[in-house]
Amino acid sequence: MLRETRKKELKEKVFYEAIRLFSEKGIDEVSVSEITIACGIAKGTFYNYFPTKESVLLYFGQLQMERITRIQEFSHMDVKQKIIELFSRLTTMYGEYPKLLKFAVAEVFKSSEIIDDEMNAIQQFKDLLINLLKEEIECEQVRVHGELEDIASILLGTYFTSVMMWVYDEQSETALLQSINRRTSLLLEQFIVKMED
Template sequence: MIETPAEAEVGLRERKRRATSRSIQFAVLELAAERGLDQVTVDEISRAANVSPRTFFNYFPSKESAMMGENALVEAPALIEEFVAAGPQGDVFDGLLELIQKMALLGTGDRELHQLRRSVLKEYPQLFAVKVAGMRSFEGVLAEAVERRSGADAADGDVSSRSRLIAMLAITTMRHAWVRWAENDDSGSLADNLQASFHMLRTTL
């Protein structure tokens, strides 16, 4: 796995945490692909990941959540407040690009893991629905952050509607980058694809 410059700046403790999380996610996905999630126990996942069950539960509350991966929104509040604090003077799409790039690094820029998850989750539509719901929640969080960053009167319906539109465009652009990155091994890093997709958005609008 190729390390990006941003990942290289992460502290040792965080690097170890990500490595453990990755091992757990790979273990549950591979075991589920082989035998089905219902036939796999947390003890088996822990052994395959070379961690204790206690460590497993320090990272994920259930084997289903481990299959879906880490939720970047859990760690995102500080990043969102940083985005809001930039205020209306900065370009909102530049700010959203930076925010989404940072949030992507809180999750994973691991193409191999992402491809495996996409493949396995096709057999679990109920978990895929949870992923979709999470994306809708993220859209709402972004819309609120854009509105707050604008500094406009919250009672202004046009501001709220415009903020929602901006958030929807950002989410669609993020998905565009994610698909290009996940489906093409030669497409560069996730951060590079986000940069390219946001540039494409600007030239299209």
């Protein structure tokens, strides 16, 4: 377990150093050698984690998914609270390295090659939302207005629109979190009804 933790920490270090260099110089101007020197690792170590320097950007989606896949931690919450907590966990990452992550998000959305891969993480998140809602419906905790696929898509669309507005505006990370929570709550009120209501 300790070895896995160290590997994960090193991969994150490579990710953040690469993003820092990319944001300073531009992706095309940064070599793998520069990244490895900044991290104090060998080139082979870099390639153990990332097949190309561009693939570093895809790790952002993986980090995001790791933050939300431990959904069992939310067992004491109702479904609306769970969904808001999922979006909050995704959003808190932006506050840790705001300038770097704004750059990373902007680059992901610019590159058709990268966005295709990023769609896998988005689909995983969508499936997570759908399954969460299905479980609550099957347990007769809630009923929904609309198709689950549509509800999950609208929630994700709202989340990503908010993030894109944050990337291109001068909003603070706190304002981003507040706007996502406000918009998500508004949508959930429209789509989800507790059975006892």
